[in-house]
Amino acid sequence: MTISTNVGDIDRRLLMDRSVSGRKAFTLPESDVPSQDLPDSSFLRDDVELPEVSQLEVIRYFSVLSQLNFSIDTNFYPLGSCTMKYNPKINDELSNLPGLADIHPLQPDDTVQGAIRLLKDLQDDLGEITGLPGVSLAPLAGAQGEYAGLLIARAYHEAKNDSKRTVAIVPDSAHGTNPASAAMAGLEVVTVRSDDQGNVDVDNLRELANENTAVFMLTIPSTLGLFEPNILEITKIVHDSGGLVYADGANLNALLGLVKLGDLGVDICHSNLHKTFSTPHGGGGPGSGPVMVTDELAKFLPKPVAIKTDDGYAMGTPEMSVGAINGFHGSFSIAARAYAYIKALGLEGLQSVSENAIISANYIQAKLRDKYNLAADRYCMHETVLSATKQKKRGVAGLDIAKRLLDFGIHAPTMYFPLIVDEALMVEPTESESKETLDHFIAVMRQIDDEIDASPELILEAPHDLPVTRLDEATAARKPVLRWSAE
Amino acid sequence: MTISTNVGDIDRRLLMDRSVSGRKAFTLPESDVPSQDLPDSSFLRDDVELPEVSQLEVIRYFSVLSQLNFSIDTNFYPLGSCTMKYNPKINDELSNLPGLADIHPLQPDDTVQGAIRLLKDLQDDLGEITGLPGVSLAPLAGAQGEYAGLLIARAYHEAKNDSKRTVAIVPDSAHGTNPASAAMAGLEVVTVRSDDQGNVDVDNLRELANENTAVFMLTIPSTLGLFEPNILEITKIVHDSGGLVYADGANLNALLGLVKLGDLGVDICHSNLHKTFSTPHGGGGPGSGPVMVTDELAKFLPKPVAIKTDDGYAMGTPEMSVGAINGFHGSFSIAARAYAYIKALGLEGLQSVSENAIISANYIQAKLRDKYNLAADRYCMHETVLSATKQKKRGVAGLDIAKRLLDFGIHAPTMYFPLIVDEALMVEPTESESKETLDHFIAVMRQIDDEIDASPELILEAPHDLPVTRLDEATAARKPVLRWSAE
């Protein structure tokens, strides 16, 4: 099977179909120790059927495949809620320095003072940015940060012997990980409505918050890109009910230096280092989802946390820690990248990040609101949620618009999320894209709207020039083929 | 201006057209020394009008541009005489190690013992491979190696006070650098004919070689991919006339471990590390063109050469050196790559390189000779020169075939070289391409031949799917536009 691209036809066969007996891409050194007896052959297996290809073929295969991707390095990627910003190359480089990449997680603390110092310093900076000084960098992604946060909330109530608090209140606009994490934490998920402005329906919240409330999970800014105007009232309602406030900080890119979550009454939050703090998404991870809490809750943090000792640094376990949520210390080399990012920007740079992220999103919103409906017709924070309902009536769905954007080298916005917005197209430009790029996006979005009437098939059959057209996902799920097999 | 590719439309504007006043991609540290007086303003210039773009834009611009290239990492590249083989990634990595990349060329020898040891060891290996033990790694590419070799030949004759030797005999099949280098060396170029087998016309050579002959420049194997069957006779004729034999070793990939040039009577040769020894071509350099000579000629080598001393290594100048042909020690980090290549393959691996290069070329030749004429109808060495004369008669030139290959993701062979072959297509597969790739190439070449009759416009208008179609090179040369300018 071949496709035509800008480097000519491309062969997409899998590695096992390229495998030729006897080829190799690598050799191991000869053993330099006296030969040892092998175990009984009943323990031993036959060959592992891994591909047999040359080293050039390895490089060429993966290099060519890489070119089939959109990425930040090659495309504008206004994927809402995902904060696809520039991933500075220096951060990749520094996090891979020998002395960082080749240290073992179980080395004695005194042999890894630099690494622990980095973690401690990053903890402090994240605490300062969020106003929540207790920090653990253990969580391996946002969802694990949420889960860690919920474990902390549960531990807090348990420590007070308040065992009936088994409910998590979650807005209907929340990201799927919120209810999923709550369920993992054994919490019953109760949904609070959004009002017609996209805000939390405060009255509804007041009805729901009670002696069973363990935690209220709020995304700030919300998944509609809005800052909750009633935030102080909300945190008060929850606190008054005896519950804790958890902030999903996936959208922290809007808030750096503009407001501290801790000042608003938030007790716990997580942050995705792979969003706000620019660590690369890697096509779906690795990430890092530090959890930040108030001083009072710090003793419950998952282990380990980096601590300053009299004569240096150490990895420690908080007094009443909720335990280990993964193998070692979290995503160290992701943390190192985030650290480099914070140090490179500094206080004023971080403020500038959020200021520019907000201005860019509002600019797009202002330039498109005559053509596209808005999920909420007010100023947004770092992202704007468009609704393609007008376009839908004219025969073209949000999905189609998203696919058509690909033809222009622009990645699709986040589609059909949040669930409460019909035909949602969530656009997050980030501060790292230039006004010129925003203007190009705006022009393309307007052109697509024009195409609906002029040449709808251009949209309905999009994308046109990519390695594949739209895929049959239904059959994929009905008859799953999940691996190569000899046919 | 935009083009469509597999990552959507691509914007090809130049950096200066993207420049926005005030943007930046980099910041310098603040000065940490007391402020110093600036020179008189009459010395100082206004701003340098370099682009003002963001760091993301730098990365995105060059990343996207890179995807418009064919390369070994992404394509089969059977470009004859260029030896487009796999460039091992480990070699790039090792040559960039701190301790190699950050040493200054003028450091005292005792602070760069590792570097000099590497150079000395590489000199020895190249001497062993070619059978010509005097080696200088100074030349920065093949052409400079040729020039260095010719300087040596001239110095040799001069040292014998043989001042009338001012002629270089060069076969009509030679690469353009040979006569150009000879001219630089103040030699008169006299052309020796090839016979109908593609060999040097020995009788013609005998007529030409005389007391004016400084040097005979022979490419081995020749640019037709043939090993000169009369080599021993040829070197004898030249030596008998008092001249020296220079071997252009650009095609050394055919000979590793199979024959030593020194054993055949060659006095001087160069080798392109960026061909046989796998250092990357870089889109046109950097290269490295070491010059190898007999023991007798070693004293004339260009400086510097690495030498072994009693207590280590030193950079030295041969006794009667032809001098410095460039600034420092040649392409050190290219030499380091070649060194890594030789060490990785070792004796048997290097032999295997040439064996497989030869088999692959002959295989292609055997599979295409019914469709395409051969420049010489006999076994070839590491490359085969096809002649598209039959195709030309049917309306399609070698150039058209070359362009059509691009549509299949295969780089064009070398076209119209050597000059003595009509409609030459010089195909060098190298040992690093798999039989499957060769078979694919063969199939495509056969298909193109079929297309001449079935759908000639497919060939005549090729390439079809690349970032540009054929370019107007005539206008480019007539009205040269060689740089961005504000319009």
Place this chain on the structure above:
Amino acid sequence: MASPTSSGTNTSVNHPYIPSTDSEREEMLGVIGVDSLDGLLGDIPVEHRHPALKLAPGLSEQELSTVFGSIAAENASASSGYISFLGAGAYSHYIPSTVRSILQRGEFVTAYTPYQPEAAQGTLQVGFEFQTVICQLTGMEVANAGMYDGPTAFAEACLMAARVTKRTKVGILSTADGRLPETLVAYSKHQGIDIVEIEPDATDIPDDLACIGIQSPNFFGEIEDVERLTKLAHDNGALSVVHVNPTALGMFKAPGEFDVDIVTAEGQPLGVPMAFGGPYVGLFACKKAHIRQMPGRIIGRTTDTKDRTGYALTLQTREQHIRRERATSNICTSTQLIGLMVTVYAATLGKQGIKDLANLCYQKAHYAASEINKLNGFTVDALATGGTFFHEFVVSCPSSASSINADLLDKKIIGGLDISDRSENGMLVCVTETSSKADIDKFVKALSEIGASS
């Protein structure tokens, strides 16, 4: 009202990561229809806007490099001349240049999760290759595209076993790495899961177990009788969950040969730097029958409208973004890029390489074990008991492993892990292909000197 760090004006710091200039910001604000940024922040309680922040000023790239240079220099590692014998879940292996080279491709590194398959065929095809590699290595039918790390993969496997069997008790072999039950506890404590310890020679297990969780090679480097234990589990209606060392699979029988239900592993040994513990990738494979209970992202093959093969995320209805609180896991951002490293590693080593590698590790560890075993006062447990081990082995030392390690450190040797909590004066020593014979001999000599003087 705003604090001194306020940006009531519209001048932001000009930074290489932020392209907008003052005049562009001015222009955009004009289009938006506000005078200043603060006009957009109306929803943020004014008393909390623009708080004071204690953060250092920004650094240039050159300064940042200097900062990182000092941090790295404060760590001891192979690059600063130390040799190390630590394993216990993270292993030092040579990483081929191909892995690093492909890992530099920005198109892989800076892409998002492939929600738009047309624009992500690279990531998707690699993920499909990854699933294939994991199946081939483990001998299992299906695999997902990766979990956070080994312990979380194991924990999720036990939770999955509970869902499949509709039971709530999980048995874990007493010889497993303590990190496995520890992570499982954190993952399951509010889901009513009980954890019980099973001895490796048990012939009887509770009849309400969801699964037996087996680590093999176990924490002490020894191979467990997975076949017998799996049969025992199945006889009692439980699943068998086996946590492997993937390098060992180059040599030892694959769990798939023993009818194991779920296999998990820490993928780090397959081409991933140790990097002080992460990011790594959890490997997760199971029987096809259980596919819809599998956590994590799964990539499937399908066709486009022109009938060309393509790849896409599939079975997404298991996932949190669709099924929310009823999802098979909360995992979202996972470890695709580490999966790429594993895939390139597997493609590079290939059939012969993985075999040679396992053998080389085996040879070196056994050489080290036999040399240490000759020392006065040191005993290698597995050699004494005749256990079959891989990569690592327990040494009973004449004194506590930490005191010995302190002395070793003076000789630039990072000794094995102190496991005195599990074995008296025990040191878990790991040897891979990255230790030369000279390194091993140096270690043995140092142990003998330290042993003699203690």
Place this chain on the structure above:
Amino acid sequence: MASPTSSGTNTSVNHPYIPSTDSEREEMLGVIGVDSLDGLLGDIPVEHRHPALKLAPGLSEQELSTVFGSIAAENASASSGYISFLGAGAYSHYIPSTVRSILQRGEFVTAYTPYQPEAAQGTLQVGFEFQTVICQLTGMEVANAGMYDGPTAFAEACLMAARVTKRTKVGILSTADGRLPETLVAYSKHQGIDIVEIEPDATDIPDDLACIGIQSPNFFGEIEDVERLTKLAHDNGALSVVHVNPTALGMFKAPGEFDVDIVTAEGQPLGVPMAFGGPYVGLFACKKAHIRQMPGRIIGRTTDTKDRTGYALTLQTREQHIRRERATSNICTSTQLIGLMVTVYAATLGKQGIKDLANLCYQKAHYAASEINKLNGFTVDALATGGTFFHEFVVSCPSSASSINADLLDKKIIGGLDISDRSENGMLVCVTETSSKADIDKFVKALSEIGASS
């Protein structure tokens, strides 16, 4: 007949760089119609086939890395804790991450010279950008796509001046780096070119000069009066060839402002590692009038059959592959990839960065000079004479620079270049932005100690 290393059989060593297997080779030989490889080698004199070769056996990648680790460890450099004050043609500058990142793109690294423009628009557009950058920096009208290095670019410029003026005598300023005339000698000695030395304050030059070759800043770091000397050249029918330090152009007037005819430079300071001397890139720019006499590769803009802009090699009739012995130069493989580094460097620093960089280098070098000048026994010549210098300056030392350097080395300081051949007890000291104030102070302190004890 064949020696023991013969491969009369068709089994070749199986190596990661060579995909063909024994059976494929067998099959291909069958198609070709020979029994063995030797059947294809008939033209090679049989007595010389398969010679014995003294070469070591091949190494695995892991072993190779170890070998290189030791080689690198035998060199002293910043990465092993040394500070250095060497310049004189190669300069230590911070290289931005963008340069290294783009340099890893295999599509740039592993492409050939762009003879097929349709398949090389990346390389070509970058080359066009490079030419633009060189023009902007130097203030010249046109530039080529790069030469081997600075000295060869200078030599070719003088040869070009000879072609343009049809004269054979070249004047070079006495203050130039000796490497410039030295390379010119090697490049011109058989072409009947005479080289004469010109004093910088000359008011009179021979009337048959092809050009005056001026280095500014000169070998001693001082700015020459390019304007006056250019006028002098022109008044005598000669061209003016100026060899610059490109970093200095961030601050000092561009040669283009002085009506200079040809500008050359070593491009290394613009983002290229020092790498023990290469590969570097020679910069070459000139007036448009002389374009057809220019050596080297040139990239031009044009359009395709669909009228889209594209780039292609142009003016190739100057080059050796067309014009052979009448070419403007023998250069073929050049330095495209180093040109890429320069281009990314220039794009990254940009208008402000190049200015800031030049200023920073200026500040640091002048600070160092003034501190050294305060030391007993040390004099900075330029400060004494009031010369304007950049990057480097000559220190007259109390004893020979090499003896001082030997003492400095004990303190992990690599001192300036010993130029006693050109200046008594002279040391050419270079300071760039990579030296911190602490480094400079350490150097000054060390000099003062050594000076006191000598």
